[in-house]
Amino acid sequence: MSTQFDAVVIGAGFGGMGAAIQLRRLGYDNLLIVDRESDLGGTWHVNRYPGLAVDIPSATYSYSFEPNPNWSRLFAPGAELKRYATHVADKYDLRRHMRFDTAVTGAVWNEERAHWAVSFDGGDQVTAKYLLAATGFLSQPKTPDIEGIDSFAGKIIHTTAWDDDYDLTGKRAAVIGTGATGVQLIPEVAKKVSELTVYQRTPIWVSPKVDFTVPKAVRRLYAALPFTQRIARLAGTAFLELLMVTGVLHYRQMPLANKLGERLCRRHLARQVPDRELRRKLLPDYSFGCKRPTVSNEYYPTFTKDHVHLETTSISHVDAKGIVTEDGDRRDIDVLLLATGFDLWQVNFPAIEIIGRDGRDLGKWWRDNRFQAYEGITVPRFPNLLSLNSPYSYSGLSYFTTIESQMKHMDRLFTSMKRRGADVFEVTERANDEFLARMTEKVGDSIFALGECGTARSYYFNQHGEAVLLRPTSTVNAFREASRFPVEDYAYA
Numbered sequence: 001m002s003t004q005f006d007a008v009v010i011g012a013g014f015g016g017m018g019a020a021i022q023l024r025r026l027g028y029d030n031l032l033i034v035d036r037e038s039d040l041g042g043t044w045h046v047n048r049y050p051g052l053a054v055d056i057p058s059a060t061y062s063y064s065f066e067p068n069p070n071w072s073r074l075f076a077p078g079a080e081l082k083r084y085a086t087h088v089a090d091k092y093d094l095r096r097h098m099r100f101d102t103a104v105t106g107a108v109w110n111e112e113r114a115h116w117a118v119s120f121d122g123g124d125q126v127t128a129k130y131l132l133a134a135t136g137f138l139s140q141p142k143t144p145d146i147e148g149i150d151s152f153a154g155k156i157i158h159t160t161a162w163d164d165d166y167d168l169t170g171k172r173a174a175v176i177g178t179g180a181t182g183v184q185l186i187p188e189v190a191k192k193v194s195e196l197t198v199y200q201r202t203p204i205w206v207s208p209k210v211d212f213t214v215p216k217a218v219r220r221l222y223a224a225l226p227f228t229q230r231i232a233r234l235a236g237t238a239f240l241e242l243l244m245v246t247g248v249l250h251y252r253q254m255p256l257a258n259k260l261g262e263r264l265c266r267r268h269l270a271r272q273v274p275d276r277e278l279r280r281k282l283l284p285d286y287s288f289g290c291k292r293p294t295v296s297n298e299y300y301p302t303f304t305k306d307h308v309h310l311e312t313t314s315i316s317h318v319d320a321k322g323i324v325t326e327d328g329d330r331r332d333i334d335v336l337l338l339a340t341g342f343d344l345w346q347v348n349f350p351a352i353e354i355i356g357r358d359g360r361d362l363g364k365w366w367r368d369n370r371f372q373a374y375e376g377i378t379v380p381r382f383p384n385l386l387s388l389n390s391p392y393s394y395s396g397l398s399y400f401t402t403i404e405s406q407m408k409h410m411d412r413l414f415t416s417m418k419r420r421g422a423d424v425f426e427v428t429e430r431a432n433d434e435f436l437a438r439m440t441e442k443v444g445d446s447i448f449a450l451g452e453c454g455t456a457r458s459y460y461f462n463q464h465g466e467a468v469l470l471r472p473t474s475t476v477n478a479f480r481e482a483s484r485f486p487v488e489d490y491a492y493a
């Protein structure tokens with residue numbers, strides 16, 4: 001049985017497309033990019049809820065090598081991100097590699113043939129020299145395990161499965177969830193419904209959103225002189241980097257930056273919500289940065305409207321007509337909107353079953369040991385696997401920083417492998433152990449170790465209370481290591 005593909009890339013979002021572009025640059029053209037969805041774009045294909053927008057400046061939240069001069073706003077609406085993804089796929093000729101509505105069930109390394117066997121829902125199987133898992137961090141929607149939710153007779157919509165045909169006008173609605181998604185959704189829903197009750201378990205830190213329409217003249221300038229947009233990108237990246245490094249990662253050395261962030265959010269809340277009791281409910285009791293903060297100018301004022309209610313008593317159960325809280329109060333509703341986020345640590349990491357050398361099951365190994373991956377991308381005993389959504393892989397605030405540093409890692413790794421006339425790579429145990437020890441030590445300087453994060457319920461922490469999602473270094477460091485890591489950190493064959 002010969003190997004069918006150079007590589008299988010799982011996921012046709014920005015991560016998978018970036019990896020595929022890099023593989024093409026490295027000379028691998030026989031690619032299969034599979035996605036369980038019906039089209040490309042990942043998050044930006046799946047999410048279509050009202051209010052969806054990027055919350056990182058768009059010039060930064062895009063590939064550096066494919067600037068888009070047409071962003072309509074500083075923070076572009078979701079539909080523009082989807083259009084941008086389509087543009088990238090077409091321009092880089094990726095579509096011909098893509099197969100949609102194809103869910104991967106598992107992948108097994110075949111030691112003898114030195115390739116991956118990748119199985120699909122329905123029983124089909126393909127083989128590939130390299131496997132790239134680009135399934136995203138936020139791709140397994142979480143439906144809350146609330147008693148009686150299945151008995152609700154009205155409409156239930158999760159934000160990742162928005163029903164465009166359902167008209168919210170005049171309805172009695174409830175939203176569960178006040179993360180970044182809830183913050184975008186709630187003001188839009190409030191504009192349409194007759195009653196809205198928001199069930200908040202944990203408040204979120206919200207700072208002002210400095211957003212504006214990008215003037216046509218500026219867009220023309222970006223198109224005519226792309227370096228001007230690169231400057232805008234650099235400014236956005238530098239600002240985010242400063243925020244992340246000083247406010248979150250180096251809390252031990254610079255606690256002031258974090259305090260400033262918190263003060264900015266407190267002042268925003270105080271300015272927008274005059275009612276003391278409402279303000280108290282909306283104010284987080286955990287340190288700024290423990291959980292991903294967000295930006296909005298509309299979120300807080302929404303709660304001051306007469307038809308919007310903030311409920312902070314825990315939900316007891318749901319019945320056919322509505323929601324009952326622990327204190328016995330009930331609200332009858334027509335529609336229940338779930339902005340309840342994603343399951344990262346139980347069903348992700350990895351999103352599919354991956355069996356490497358000696359029968360090692362990646363998910364089981366991560367859970368029985370610690371969550372770990374060398375440079376957030378490779379794992380010992382998983383030859384020729386790039387696990388792009390691994391522990392310690394998320395670097396910086398814009399996901400594109402992660403994508404592009406991983407593209408650089410691929411470049412160095414594949415070039416070094418080819419130079420040796422090899423076609424198999426595997427990270428050494430030693431390199432992986434050293435990286436894990438280094439990251440563990442660095443997390444010790446961050447807000448995650450030193451702040452009051454106990455009540456944050458943040459997905460940055462795994463089930464053992466370890467903050468292993470984000471790479472606890474600057475993105476400058478991530479990029480430097482991606483293009484200079486010791487090539488002996490890998491074994492080649």
Ligand code: NAP
Nearest residue numbers: 053054055144177178179180181201202292339340341457
């Ligand atoms: P999230 O941050 O995980 O928030 C989920 C919300 O649902 C939380 O408030 C959570 O409360 C609540 N929840 C979950 N289960 C619940 C239950 N059983 N009972 C009551 N409440 C429950 O998810 P998200 O808001 O979808 O955001 C996830 C990430 O997506 C963001 O952090 C961000 O990285 C990304 N995002 C980005 C953008 C963008 O503009 N680029 C927009 C939206 C989202 P607890 O906190 O108490 O668990």
